[in-house]
Amino acid sequence: MEERQRAVLGDEDGGPTCPLCCEEMESTDLALLPCPCGYQICLLCLHKIRNEGNKQCPACRSE
Numbered sequence: 001m002e003e004r005q006r007a008v009l010g011d012e013d014g015g016p017t018c019p020l021c022c023e024e025m026e027s028t029d030l031a032l033l034p035c036p037c038g039y040q041i042c043l044l045c046l047h048k049i050r051n052e053g054n055k056q057c058p059a060c061r062s063e
Ligand SMILES: [Zn+2]
Pocket: 018, 019, 020, 021, 022, 023, 041, 042, 043, 044, 045, 046
């Protein structure tokens, strides 16, 4: 079951991708943890969510 967990973050080209825009995430994107739940998105999408006023985590709906 451990392999299944790894596949959640990125199963394309071996690199993790942003679940919102499907762009590959760089180390800078991976370094930031916007939510304690471990959900990760790229910087662009993070800014998007912040600018739109909806600062909720898409995964767990917490701020
Ligand atoms: Zn993104």
